[in-house]
Amino acid sequence: MTSFDVELTVNGLARRATVEARRTLADFLREDLGLTGTHLGCEHGVCGACTVLVDGEPARSCLMLAVQARGADVRTVEGLAAGGKMNRLQEAMWDSHGFQCGFCTPGFLMQITALLADIPEPSEAEIREALSGNICRCTGYESIVNGVLRAAGATGFLE
Amino acid sequence: MQHIAERYTGASVRRSEDPRILTGSGRYVDDVRLPGMLHAAFVRSPVAHARITRIDVRAAAEAPGVTLVLTGEELERSLVPGPGIAAMFSGGAPVPAFTTLASDKVRVVGDPVVLVVAESRYLAEDACELVEVDYEELPAVMTSQAAQDPASPAIFEDLASNVLVRSPVAVFGDVDGAFARADRIVRADLRQHRHQNAPMECRGVVCSFDPESGELTVHSATQGVHIVRTTLSTALGLPPEKVRVLAGDIGGSFGLKLGAYREDVACAAASRRLGRPVRWMEDRLENLTFSGQAREESFEVEAAVTNEGEILGLRVKMTIDTGAYPGMGAMLPELVKTMIPGPYKIGALSFEWTAVVTNKAAYVAYRGPWASETWVRERMIDLIAMELGMEPLEVRLRNVATRETPPLRMVTGRSLAGVTARESLEAVAAKVDLPAFRRLQAGARGHGRYLGLGVATYIEPAPGPLEGRGGGGIMGPEQVRLRLEEDGTVTLFTSQMPHGQSHQTTFAQVAADEFGVPIEQVRVVVGDSDLVPMGFGTGGSRAAIMAGGASLHGARALKARVEEIASHLFEAGAEDVELSGGSVAVRGVPASAMSLAELARAARSPGRLPPSLAGDVEVTAAFDGGEGGWSGGSHAAVVEVDVETGQVRVERYVVAEDCGTLINPAIVEGQVRGGIAQGIGAVLLERSAYDEETGQYLSSTFMDYVLATACEIPRIEIEHLETVPLDADVNFRGVGEGGMIIAPPTLCNAIEDALSPFGVRVFEQHLPPARILELIGAIPAG
Ligand code: FES
Ligand code: FES
Numbered sequence: 024m025t026s027f028d029v030e031l032t033v034n035g036l037a038r039r040a041t042v043e044a045r046r047t048l049a050d051f052l053r054e055d056l057g058l059t060g061t062h063l064g065c066e067h068g069v070c071g072a073c074t075v076l077v078d079g080e081p082a083r084s085c086l087m088l089a090v091q092a093r094g095a096d097v098r099t100v101e102g103l104a105a106g107g108k109m110n111r112l113q114e115a116m117w118d119s120h121g122f123q124c125g126f127c128t129p130g131f132l133m134q135i136t137a138l139l140a141d142i143p144e145p146s147e148a149e150i151r152e153a154l155s156g157n158i159c160r161c162t163g164y165e166s167i168v169n170g171v172l173r174a175a176g177a178t179g180f181l182e
Numbered sequence: 183m184q185h186i187a188e189r190y191t192g193a194s195v196r197r198s199e200d201p202r203i204l205t206g207s208g209r210y211v212d213d214v215r216l217p218g219m220l221h222a223a224f225v226r227s228p229v230a231h232a233r234i235t236r237i238d239v240r241a242a243a244e245a246p247g248v249t250l251v252l253t254g255e256e257l258e259r260s261l262v263p264g265p266g267i268a269a270m271f272s273g274g275a276p277v278p279a280f281t282t283l284a285s286d287k288v289r290v291v292g293d294p295v296v297l298v299v300a301e302s303r304y305l306a307e308d309a310c311e312l313v314e315v316d317y318e319e320l321p322a323v324m325t326s327q328a329a330q331d332p333a334s335p336a337i338f339e340d341l342a343s344n345v346l347v348r349s350p351v352a353v354f355g356d357v358d359g360a361f362a363r364a365d366r367i368v369r370a371d372l373r374q375h376r377h378q379n380a381p382m383e384c385r386g387v388v389c390s391f392d393p394e395s396g397e398l399t400v401h402s403a404t405q406g407v408h409i410v411r412t413t414l415s416t417a418l419g420l421p422p423e424k425v426r427v428l429a430g431d432i433g434g435s436f437g438l439k440l441g442a443y444r445e446d447v448a449c450a451a452a453s454r455r456l457g458r459p460v461r462w463m464e465d466r467l468e469n470l471t472f473s474g475q476a477r478e479e480s481f482e483v484e485a486a487v488t489n490e491g492e493i494l495g496l497r498v499k500m501t502i503d504t505g506a507y508p509g510m511g512a513m514l515p516e517l518v519k520t521m522i523p524g525p526y527k528i529g530a531l532s533f534e535w536t537a538v539v540t541n542k543a544a545y546v547a548y549r550g551p552w553a554s555e556t557w558v559r560e561r562m563i564d565l566i567a568m569e570l571g572m573e574p575l576e577v578r579l580r581n582v583a584t585r586e587t588p589p590l591r592m593v594t595g596r597s598l599a600g601v602t603a604r605e606s607l608e609a610v611a612a613k614v615d616l617p618a619f620r621r622l623q624a625g626a627r628g629h630g631r632y633l634g635l636g637v638a639t640y641i642e643p644a645p646g647p648l649e650g651r652g653g654g655g656i657m658g659p660e661q662v663r664l665r666l667e668e669d670g671t672v673t674l675f676t677s678q679m680p681h682g683q684s685h686q687t688t689f690a691q692v693a694a695d696e697f698g699v700p701i702e703q704v705r706v707v708v709g710d711s712d713l714v715p716m717g718f719g720t721g722g723s724r725a726a727i728m729a730g731g732a733s734l735h736g737a738r739a740l741k742a743r744v745e746e747i748a749s750h751l752f753e754a755g756a757e758d759v760e761l762s763g764g765s766v767a768v769r770g771v772p773a774s775a776m777s778l779a780e781l782a783r784a785a786r787s788p789g790r791l792p793p794s795l796a797g798d799v800e801v802t803a804a805f806d807g808g809e810g811g812w813s814g815g816s817h818a819a820v821v822e823v824d825v826e827t828g829q830v831r832v833e834r835y836v837v838a839e840d841c842g843t844l845i846n847p848a849i850v851e852g853q854v855r856g857g858i859a860q861g862i863g864a865v866l867l868e869r870s871a872y873d874e875e876t877g878q879y880l881s882s883t884f885m886d887y888v889l890a891t892a893c894e895i896p897r898i899e900i901e902h903l904e905t906v907p908l909d910a911d912v913n914f915r916g917v918g919e920g921g922m923i924i925a926p927p928t929l930c931n932a933i934e935d936a937l938s939p940f941g942v943r944v945f946e947q948h949l950p951p952a953r954i955l956e957l958i959g960a961i962p963a964g
Contacts, residue, residue: 043304045304053212053213057215058206059206059209059210059212059213060205060206060207060208061206062210062212062382062383062433063212064382064383064433064466065466065883065884066465066466067466067883067884067885069883069884069885070382070884072382099206100205100206101205101206101207103204103205103206104204104205109201109204109205113204113205116200116204117196117197117200117201117204118196120194120196120197120848120849120851120852121204122200122203122204123434123682123683123684123852123856124381124382124383124431124432124433124434124681124682125199125202125203125204125208125431125433125682126210126381126382126383126433126434127382128203128204129206132204150892151892151893152893154891154892155891155892155893156891157891157892158382158884158889158891159382160380160381160382160434160436160856160860160889161382161434161682161852161856162852162855162856162859163852163855163856163857163858163859163895163898163921164855164859164891164892164895165855165895165897165898166848166851166852166855167892168892
């Protein structure tokens with residue numbers, strides 16, 4: 024199997040590795056870099072658990088090959104907290120009891136990070152639309168939506 | 183006694199699980215990395231029913247990176263024959279013989295046939311491609327009707343036929359009298375489709391056998407470490423103390439991850455043989471196809487009713503399709519039988535059931551496994567109301583049990599003490615304002631819009647009344663162990679194995695209140711069979727009441743122990759010593775205060791205490807659920823059906839629930855909403871579909887087995903009812919399963935109501951757009 028050299032930035036750090044052509048970005052992050060925060064829920068592009076940011080855009084790391092991320096700036100869930108302190112979105116999710124088992128969580132957090140970069144104060148409908156490609160089997164979504172609203176500084180959504 | 187406002191119990195305390203889960207530092211089984219770890223993959227059957235005539239693994243064994251290839255026959259030589267986990271949930275039904283990897287026959291698409299272990303998952307899968315298996319196909323038995331045909335080919339040779347159980351008719355009350363007195367008999371054939379758990383994390387295991395010590399360490403995604411330990415030690419013929427099972431964070435389960443599965447046994451045997459860790463992570467194809475499915479049951483029901491809407495009696499015949507391999511299917515009908523009267527004064531019941539084997543995935547536990555009793559009963563009530571031209575809520579209120587002393591009983595015998603079904607029905611009816619809704623509905627119909635309202639009610643034994651609960655052994659009392667550590671914190675060990683339920687937060691809340699320390703000073707340890715007390719694990723709605731109660735009693739016992747130790751150290755009477763605010767002191771002498779850390783250290787220093795108190799400051803406590811009681815509630819849904827597209831939109835969803843004393847309202851509400859989301863998905867989207875000719879599985883991706891997203895699930899309005907306390911201290915009740923039990927009937931009732939102008943009657947649970955269009959006659963029924 025042919026191998027390729029890959030250089031990319033992950034959570035701000037320059038990384039370099041030699042990978043097989045067929046290595047997915049998800050496996051590269053999880054197995055080669057030990058960044059197991061990114062999860063695999065389906066490996067066929069539907070659940071969104073594996074979502075990471077590639078050059079700021081959400082991407083399904085199960086459908087992308089590591090070689091396709093050459094030269095890219097990749098952000099994963101491990102890159103959200105800085106200096107051991109959760110960021111605003113993580114704090115808001117904690118306050119909102121956003122998640123339960125936590126398996127879908129990395130994908131949601133990265134998808135939401137991209138959403139809030141695009142639309143800093145999204146409406147509930149915009150949030151639901153933006154999250155429609157991420158599946159959570161535990162929560163029924165309301166707590167996640169509340170977490171996004173809270174992170175965006177909205178008030179009055181809590182009963 | 184602390185002031186009530188300062189208690190953690192009852193407050194939506196932030197979860198202690200979240201800092202790791204939100205930062206990507208959770209540790210799920212797929213994150214376990216061990217030195218020298220190998221990776222397993224399985225060759226699985228592409229056909230539903232066949233004899234295996236030849237297996238050739240030579241090419242695979244020589245493929246790059248491959249360390250072991252095991253066929254069923256070879257694997258079996260290293261195992262102790264026996265039914266494994268299957269016997270535990272068989273409910274007394276016959277358990278057929280089969281091998282861990284299929285060796286003579288395959289019985290379902292996805293049946294594991296050959297295990298390949300290699301240096302990476304990629305290489306293991308490559309080698310799987312090189313395994314050759316020849317199959318001589320047999321007709322696939324794909325429906326319970328086909329299974330009952332004596333001519334159908336036996337799926338298991340040692341079972342006389344594909345009918346696993348045909349029960350006798352059980353009769354409660356005067357059934358014939360009830361039907362003789364009835365003004366009308368309402369009949370319906372009702373069927374539930376095949377659901378599945380589909381947790382976001384698939385199953386997985388890492389088995390590590392140490393040839394030096396003869397010990398097997400297993401990292402497992404499971405609902406209970408001890409059952410995994412028992413099943414693996416039995417299958418491998420290892421003494422239980424040589425098997426240690428560890429579990430970290432679990433990415434959901436909903437009943438699926440109970441005990442060691444066949445793949446887990448195969449990986450453990452492979453690790454023992456290789457002396458290296460072997461890891462297997464199920465992929466989604468394997469998960470959806472093979473790991474387990476639930477709920478496929480059908481019912482023939484007759485209800486004897488009066489013209490005033492009184493339900494005098496029911497006659498029920500149930501058929502359950504348990505799939506190919508034994509799971510939980512055969513034990514459920516007896517539960518359905520006892521529970522089917524629900525919180526109603528139904529005076530007579532006859533119940534009989536049949537369980538069949540088919541070439542489908544095994545029937546497993548799924549969130550409220552016996553839930554068909556609620557769906558069937560609540561569906562029947564709406565059909566009765568329709569027949570009588572009455573408001574369905576009226577029929578419910580006419581029949582629902584009222585709280586009386588002594589409490590009423592279901593005709594099947596169980597006490598209805600503390601049930602608040604009437605209150606919850608009235609609460610949801612008030613919240614949706616029934617008369618106003620009917621006016622709105624009538625007006626909308628004038629404009630070609632079809633709105634519907636559905637109401638349903640349920641009770642759940644969580645854990646159910648003491649009397650009739652039975653059960654010792656592994657389903658018996660829940661134990662916890664608490665230890666005061668040398669830094670003054672408290673460690674609580676529990677066999678509960680949370681997989682989203684937040685037990686590390688809720689048990690800490692309860693224990694911190696009772697022991698009187700800040701919640702941060704209570705650490706809840708789960709998921710290590712060497713450390714946690716024996717117990718079933720999480721399931722059966724045990725956690726809140728059983729383990730919550732054990733946490734309360736354990737913290738109380740630890741407090742008493744601490745005070746006893748302090749009285750020795752202070753040479754004071756036990757009644758003169760007080761533990762509060764994290765230190766002990768002689769009452770009224772603040773200067774005597776000793777921190778809990780000091781006390782724990784003193785207890786461990788030799789010679790400072792009598793032998794009975796010296797050493798670790800540790801207690802064990804157990805709780806059997808006490809008077810127990812029911813969890814329950816009523817739900818109401820407002821839907822709009824688009825008769826052009828068949829789309830159903832849930833416009834409003836209202837809940838009045840009673841799960842006893844709330845430990846953490848936000849966590850309770852999360853459980854309620856999550857269950858409802860699964861119930862909405864089950865009705866509108868999800869279905870495990872098979873080709874009934876070939877036995878091929880048709881729902882093997884998330885494009886085919888469709889789960890609800892944030893766009894389909896509405897906000898859920900929840901009202902918590904004040905509970906009827908039954909126990910002096912512990913009135914928490916389980917709340918995990920209710921949403922999934924009650925949402926399907928609520929939604930089906932709403933959809934039928936919306937479509938009443940078309941004369942639609944709903945006899946099934948799966949109502950995707952195409953089916954809606956068939957029901958209203960817009961497209962021909964397929
Ligand atoms: S794992 Fe990538 S979308 Fe599901
Ligand atoms: S929290 Fe479990 S899947 Fe979302």
